[in-house]
Amino acid sequence: MNGGNTPGERSDITALGSNILLMLVFPLLLISFASSVVSTGRMERSLKESMAETMVDLSRDIGMDMMLLLESMEDGADILAGSVGASFRPDMAGQEEYLREFRNSHARALLTTARSNSSIHGVYFMSAPAFGDPPGQIWYYRKNGQWVRGPEYPLPQHMDPENPDMKYYYHPLREGKAYWSDLYRDLDINVEMFSYTVPVYPGAFESNGNEAPIGVVGIDIAAGDILETIREYRVHTSGHAFLMTENISIYPEEESPPGRLSEASWKQLRRVIFDPENQRSAHFLEFAADGENHLVGYSRLQNSWVLGVIASETEVYADIGLTWFTVLSINGMAIFFSIIFSLFIVRYINTPLQVLSREMRKVRNDHRYIVPRIPLYHRKDEIGELYRTFSGLQRITAESLNRLIEENIAQERLASMGEQLAGFAHEIQTPIGNINLAVSSLRQGMISLDRDFQNQDLTKTQFSEFIGKSNEMLGSLVWNINQVRRVVQSIRTSANAQLNMQLEKFFLKEIIETTYENSRYSRKSMDVELRLEISEDLEIASYPGLLIQVFSNLIQNSILHGFRNRNGGNIRIAAEHSGSGEVEILYCDDGEGIPREFQNQIFTRFFTTAKSRGGTGLGLSIIDAIIRDMLEGSIRFVDRNETGVCFQIVLPEELKGGRAGDEKKNG
Structure with a gap:
């Protein structure tokens, strides 16, 4: 049978495509042009009248996202600290082997915490020096997308609290409070990062008196991950987001080429933002540096970090004059290409309808034919939905045929299981027979014993012999029952292995x-x-x-x-x-x-x-x-x-x- 469309079918499909073109394409063009004019006016007013508010709001949005990220880190560390502390036995604190095993036993919990958040770069547990063995740490870090356990190395028994490399560990251990570190470089893996460190108390999330921490748990977040987060926020074509602490500024290097803002200017901006008299949580300011004015909006995080956005004032306002010209040019090009696009829209609609018609005829001629998942199946419009519905209905027929095949397979499977059960029955037959023989012998012995007793012919020797034989038969019963139990257990084991x-x-x-x-x-x-x-x-x-x-x-x-x-x-x-x-x-x-x-x-x-x-x-x-x-x-x-x-x-x-x-x- 001819698989193509008849002339009548092709003309009907073409008429349908033309009607869709008239109803959808041209109204959409008019709506697009009107909305672009309105949006251009709004854009100009927003850039001219509310640049400050926009930048502050944007910095606040960045801050909220960052706070959610940091809070998830803090929650994970707090939960991990509580879990570690709850399992600690203070009476074993001086035993080196226990402490070493205690650290190793929580390696899996560390790894689970590390995998819970894609922004975590490292996790660690350090035991305190006051608990006997050389204090050490268990830690994991992310490398090439995989989590790797780092080497376990001893920590110094006496730490200098002024040592910047150990402050993030010393502060929670001595002060008993969680601590966000400043930016530092981990020399083992050569990554710049921040650490959130929490003291671990025995048996509780927090200290219950004068208890000293048994150690600390911590979570690392790489500075590069923070940059990836703030990199998504852009104020303008010339602007970018930044992160500040009192000692350092972090910003996407490729978005801040030389001449944009020098390191000295970044230091000056930090002094302005961290001025003790400037305690506002969110603020907008105009900042002059390197011979150019900059617009800055920023907000403070709870851990004293500052997140903000910065843009060149000159470039921002220079772009306002180009807005109308740019939008009108784009609209003109859109109309031009829309006209060209409309010439192909009928073909775009007609082709899938022809394919659908052809597949319907194939199914009509052969009920076993399975409709393939051609590209038309994945279309997101009504035509794709129609094809998916038709394909689903047709597959019901194919499933009924497959069900017949599965029933045949099930019958063969039952036959195989019957052979297995026959084997198990053979194995159980011997102990069951022994059990039956022992019970029958016991019963006959009891009948004979009762008869002699009733006739007053029972002697002590007969009774003693009966007790001895009964003990032997009971032992045989126990042994054979255990045999049956072992075979049944083997059957259960085999079944569980197939079901899991x-x-x-x-x-x-x-x-x-x-x-x-x-x-x-x-x-x-x-x-x-x-x-x-x-x-x-x-x-x-x-x-x-x-x-x-x-x-x-x-x-x-x-x-x-x-x-x-x-x-x-x-x-x-x-x-x-x-x-x-x-x-x-x-x-x-x-x-x-x-x-x-x-x-x-x-x-x-x-x-x-x-x-x-x-x-x-x-x-x-x-x-x-x-x-x-x-x-x-x-x-x-x-x-x-x-x-x-x-x-x-x-x-x-x-x-x-x-x-x-x-x-x-x-x-």
Whole structure:
């Protein structure tokens, strides 16, 4: 069938486009011209009559935005200080190991605070010298868009309060008050910044008497970020915003070329603004410097900073005379190009209507045809809305076909689950049979015992033998019930691993540390040491819930099987980028290991060398299924000819969704 438009259809579409042109284009041209004339008059009056008010209002707007930024910094630091102080134990203050662990335990809280605000450049926690160990700090800073943990270095036991490099730390620690520092350069990362530092009191947000701070937490904001914020505000083509403290002026360098305002003039302007007799929160002034008059509007922030705007008076008023000429020229060009534009408007409207008509005919001829998301789909006008509506209705048909396919997949999935349940049933059958046999034997023994008792034939020897056999059968019952419980737990573990399907980015080291911490009850009677060789910033995109399940099973295997005949052992987990879009992980322990003849069967379901101790043979098979089928990776046993076990796990750095996402949708 012909896919093009018939002559009648084309003429109807052209007539529709012409009517739209007459109804919309020319009225819009008239409205545009009238509004430009009105706006030009308003612009001239505003520039001539209310320049001062405009600049003060603008400086106040900048100040309000900056105050919101600074208040968010202060709130984050206050909350962090309260959180750190609440977890401090004063009775452990003199113990070096506790203090060092105390600092490290809050590294994650620091990093969470740092990520909460894009303007934060660095965060830190410094412990006070009065609490035993060499005082030091945990800190993070932003580098190339990533957060990096800085080196932990000791601070001097006795600090000079006049040392400008330490004043931002000394003041909150000795005075007990939060402190905004002046501009300084951090020599470690070579960045100019301001710091907001808050004292940390044990057990509370503020001091409850004579308690001394245990340290300080702080948040850094780079001067460059402040410049990026104020750079967005412009008074005029010749003006720009600036930030001042009593000691320094900050302004966008590229917007203040040499000859605009010299450094000496900036110092003179600071003296005028910070004059003790000038205490107004917002003000406008005319400032003469370098042979030229400048218009200045500024407002004060609560931390004694000043934000303002400055512009050349000569250039501002010179532009007023050009306003009418500029606007009229622009209007003339707009009308000219609008006329040219109108010649193409019919084609602009007709073309998408023709495309829509063609797609409708394709759907009419083939119900399985799926309307593509061509550029017409993304148009924001009524034609785009019409095409999206049509596309949505048509996709309902496609979804019904897809539903049939999904039902077939679900049937196959149920068949697979049936095979798994059959395997579990086989595993449970033996302990259930033993339980039934033990209960039947107990019942028969009780009947026989009761009969002898009723006939007064029961002897002491018979009763003693019955008690002994009963104890044996009860022990057998307990052992077999535990077997059933372990198999059921394995079933639940397998189900949870399939249902926990949330894809996100995370740091691998944090996930493993969390898993190890959650296993503390399993290893409470053992001395198990974990050694991690993983970079703090090694980040992957995957399913953290599934990875927690993998490492939890591996750690449990080491505890229950590797270290079962000892009081503990060592676990080593190392990870690094392989350079091919993958992460390679090694999990090793120094336990009893696996005999060489069984190493090629360890991932086989229900295979176990510990059946006499209640092993189900499901642990490693579940791990293999999760890694291979859901995380799109691989796991293999590494034979090191040493004691213990070692597994190599390879995972993609960034999982796109894969089979796990499909499982969740279809499940």
